[in-house]
Amino acid sequence: MSTQTKGPVIIITGTPGTGKTTHAQLLAEESPVPLKHINVGQWAKERDLYESYDEEWQSHTVDEDRLLDELEPLVAEGGLILDWHTCELFPERWADLVVVLRCDHTQLWERLEKRGYALKKIQENNEAEIMEVVLDEARSSYPADIVVELKSEGTDDLESNVARIVQWIHAWLKDREKISG
């Protein structure tokens, strides 16, 4: 792929259940440039990049160094959506846009219940959403002008958010043409 056609790297983050994967899938379909969607949690699992499983929190601990090493060449190619519930470990230079999805906590609770999460895990995630943990993390890890907070509570939000990101991609591509041309 030439540098001219290289797509952006977009991080879609947010508390589990806020709609990252749903947004990433639709965005990959609607983007004007090819975007490879990586559900980082799943991707790490498939490659056995986990160090341990925490029984208490029913979650895996990822080997961050190996994860970053394996993602680096894909990031260098560009045209990527990184979909994960955390973003601070990704180097600042990787991201062209960081989207933080937000959801009303009652709705989030229902989504996580439907997913079959244990009560403790639902409570923990719900609290994290109320405390804006992921938003704070994104804001402290990336420049303010590339971090966007978007509401993800209904299909109207989903469609308008993806349309907005598509608009952003068009503008990003135009800027790049100016730079390379």
Ligand code: ADP
């Ligand atoms: P995440 O990847 O952040 O864990 P998902 O994309 O898997 O979240 O979404 C969790 C659930 O919530 C799914 O059933 C999805 O259909 C629903 N959902 C997420 N975002 C929206 C939205 N904006 N409107 C309606 N349903 C949504």
